[in-house]
Amino acid sequence: MVIKENKLDNLIQKLQSTNPELLDSELLTDSIMLKIKDKSKNRKPTVLMWVRTLSTSAAILLVGLFCFQQNESVSFTSYKQTNNFNLKINIDSICLQNQHTSGANLLAIYMCHLNQNSIKNKIYKSFDQQLKK
Amino acid sequence: MDKSTLNELIASSKLNDHKAFRKIVECYQYMIYSLVFRMLCNEEEAKDTVQETFIKVWLNLSAYKTDKKFSTWIYAIASNLCLDKLKSSKHRYQNTTIDEKLYSLISNDSVEQTIINSELGEIILRLTNELTPKQKIVFTLRYLEEIEIDEIIQITGMTPAKIKSNLYLARQSIRRKLEIIQNQDYGN
Numbered sequence: 480m481v482i483k484e485n486k487l488d489n490l491i492q493k494l495q496s497t498n499p500e501l502l503d504s505e506l507l508t509d510s511i512m513l514k515i516k517d518k519s520k521n522r523k524p525t526v527l528m529w530v531r532t533l534s535t536s537a538a539i540l541l542v543g544l545f546c547f548q549q550n551e552s553v554s555f556t557s558y559k560q561t562n563n564f565n566l567k568i569n570i571d572s573i574c575l576q577n578q579h580t581s582g583a584n585l586l587a588i589y590m591c592h593l594n595q596n597s598i599k600n601k602i603y604k605s606f607d608q609q610l611k612k
Numbered sequence: 613m614d615k616s617t618l619n620e621l622i623a624s625s626k627l628n629d630h631k632a633f634r635k636i637v638e639c640y641q642y643m644i645y646s647l648v649f650r651m652l653c654n655e656e657e658a659k660d661t662v663q664e665t666f667i668k669v670w671l672n673l674s675a676y677k678t679d680k681k682f683s684t685w686i687y688a689i690a691s692n693l694c695l696d697k698l699k700s701s702k703h704r705y706q707n708t709t710i711d712e713k714l715y716s717l718i719s720n721d722s723v724e725q726t727i728i729n730s731e732l733g734e735i736i737l738r739l740t741n742e743l744t745p746k747q748k749i750v751f752t753l754r755y756l757e758e759i760e761i762d763e764i765i766q767i768t769g770m771t772p773a774k775i776k777s778n779l780y781l782a783r784q785s786i787r788r789k790l791e792i793i794q795n796q797d798y799g800n
Contacts, residue, residue, distance in 0.1 A: 487787055491755045499649040499729050501642055507659055508637050511666045518667060
């Protein structure tokens with residue numbers, strides 16, 4: 480047997496008009512408020528949450544700034560150390576020039592110095608050989 | 613409750629005013645109970661869900677923007693909770709036992725209303741127990757709570773086409789159910 484649309488609509492209308500009644504509404508309100516009070520006690524104040532967020536981000540920023548500054552001071556110190564090193568091992572003016580123009584690091588300067596030395600050695604050797612002859 | 617009073621109560625509640633929030637609860641709990649009861653078809657479970665809804669409302673009140681309708685916002689919270697309950701494996705459509713019904717009759721003063729609630733729950737459950745949770749929420753909101761499609765879109769977040777197809781499928785399913793019941797009666 481087929482149910483007609485109007486019969487279905489009738490049934491829906493009847494269900495619509497029959498509302499479920501909340502019998503002990505006062506009791507339900509009280510229990511809701513009681514639970515909310517408990518939650519409120521556990522909930523941290525909004526101001527505290529803001530302070531926490533701000534202090535966390537400030538701390539991260541400070542750590543970042545510190546790291547950045549450390550890098551800066553390292554490059555500055557290495558420059559200074561290079562100067563001292565230059566004086567001690569008496570690096571050629573070419574190496575010093577290279578350092579100032581291209582900003583080469585300590586290792587590069589030292590390699591340049593070794594290279595220059597080897598060139599010098601070769602020149603001395605050839606000069607010595609020529610003298611012996 | 614007019615809009616300005618409601619906005620004042622919401623503003624006070626945001627500042628931790630429990631009395632103001634109590635007034636909101638008193639005003640909206642019937643509306644939420646009606647939807648939740650029709651969705652879950654169980655008095656006790658419906659009351660628990662109403663509680664959960666208002667706790668969520670309280671905790672998320674700062675996120676509520678007054679340009680939206682407050683009832684729509686609460687409906688959305690309640691319907692999401694109902695959907696979660698219907699989807700969860702723990703939820704079973706259980707018919708209340710005679711003992712439970714008797715206990716309910718003894719503990720409530722209004723015997724008539726208890727019977728009406730119980731029977732209404734059983735009828736809705738019998739008709740809609742084969743619907744998917746989404747079909748059930750759309751059917752309940754549109755046909756039983758008489759909410760406009762535009763508002764259902766805001767509550768459920770579904771597209772109009774999806775809502776219409778869910779409504780169509782829900783009606784088809786209920787009609788089939790009625791036909792089976794009628795055929796059984798004629799068969800007997």
